[in-house]
Amino acid sequence: MKIATKIIHAGAEPDPSTGAIMIPIYQTSTYVQEAPGVNKGYEYARSQNPTRKALEEALAVIENANFALSFGSGVAATDSVMKLLNPGDEVIAANDMYGGSYRLFTKVWERYGIIFHYVDTTNVQNIKAKINTKTKMVWLETPTNPLMNITDIEAVAAVSKSAGILLCVDNTFASPYLQNPLDLGADLVMHSATKYLGGHSDLIHGCLMMNDADLREKLYFIQKSCGAVPGPMDCFLLLRGIKTLHVRMKQHCENGIAVAHWLRKHPKVAKVYWPGFEDNAGYAIAKRQMRGFGGMISFELKNESTDETKRVLSSTKLFSLAESLGGVESLINHPASMTHASIPKEERIKNGLKDSLIRLSVGIEDADDLIEDLNQAIG
Ligand SMILES: *Cc1c(COP(=O)(O)O)cnc(C)c1O
Numbered sequence: 001m002k003i004a005t006k007i008i009h010a011g012a013e014p015d016p017s018t019g020a021i022m023i024p025i026y027q028t029s030t031y032v033q034e035a036p037g038v039n040k041g042y043e044y045a046r047s048q049n050p051t052r053k054a055l056e057e058a059l060a061v062i063e064n065a066n067f068a069l070s071f072g073s074g075v076a077a078t079d080s081v082m083k084l085l086n087p088g089d090e091v092i093a094a095n096d097m098y099g100g101s102y103r104l105f106t107k108v109w110e111r112y113g114i115i116f117h118y119v120d121t122t123n124v125q126n127i128k129a130k131i132n133t134k135t136k137m138v139w140l141e142t143p144t145n146p147l148m149n150i151t152d153i154e155a156v157a158a159v160s161k162s163a164g165i166l167l168c169v170d171n172t173f174a175s176p177y178l179q180n181p182l183d184l185g186a187d188l189v190m191h192s193a194t195k196y197l198g199g200h201s202d203l204i205h206g207c208l209m210m211n212d213a214d215l216r217e218k219l220y221f222i223q224k225s226c227g228a229v230p231g232p233m234d235c236f237l238l239l240r241g242i243k244t245l246h247v248r249m250k251q252h253c254e255n256g257i258a259v260a261h262w263l264r265k266h267p268k269v270a271k272v273y274w275p276g277f278e279d280n281a282g283y284a285i286a287k288r289q290m291r292g293f294g295g296m297i298s299f300e301l302k303n304e305s306t307d308e309t310k311r312v313l314s315s316t317k318l319f320s321l322a323e324s325l326g327g328v329e330s331l332i333n334h335p336a337s338m339t340h341a342s343i344p345k346e347e348r349i350k351n352g353l354k355d356s357l358i359r360l361s362v363g364i365e366d367a368d369d370l371i372e373d374l375n376q377a378i379g
Pocket of ligand 1: 100192193194205
């Protein structure tokens, strides 16, 4: 089945009790049992909820996974993955990634004795060099937030497989429409469904997708035991958002191409970070492992002064100044003071994230209007 059909029909069985074509919002905490231990497969809503179940089935289908589990946020999903580990275990993570993941690793999980090594994962040798007998996991992001670096998932999967360690890919920026890490050998995929999957900036949600039944059991146990589960209303909204994922992503990609090329030609723009440029270091890999380049673009102005960066950030009218990404409306963001403020400045600079970097989430408005807005803002 082709992806557009899969996205529309994924997990969409009519509700058995009424035939409702859309799964209802099962706003309930518990389920009445016929006799002690005799039930319809639902006992208590932290463990099972029909709206969440329909969502998890849909999420598995669109990521070509056998299983999916859903959580109250992207970081709750990431946190649940870390709970697979024991004190003393080591993780190799990307040195350029979502600030909230970095905060979770350094400020929470390091306190519990998990050791993280941050490396430039675009070179698989850097990962190989850090593997030892205590290494249990590789945590990747590609494209990265916010520098759009590309890592070869297949190459990292080969290394992690031969070392017997788990490869988890944060696939938020690409969405399952553009990239399917499990097909490339990853063991686990994480999404902040708050972004492209939801697509309408109206919910917070996270999910994990996997093929291995044992891994699913372990993570289901963590989901149920630690309880970072989403409510049924958010599951319903996410199911609704997913139905248009392919239509939205096509437009995000098309607008991304237009905005990236326009920005690159602008005399006041110094550098544009976008994997779709043929001279981008990650272009060949991105072309191979992604079906398009998405709507995320970062850039730096030639005038790197704080005043000029702030002036541009405050001058757009269609692009709203906000954290988050992946919604139908365009957003502009200042990683150094917003999404990535939790990464210490020296660490940020070392990894190439300048204070003058501006990140765009290109929405699905008309590209001409978006370009006109950026034009008047950059001046
Ligand atoms: C937003 C984001 C997260 C965290 O997800 P939440 O839903 O905000 O908890 C993780 N990874 C990436 C790449 C993100 O953009």
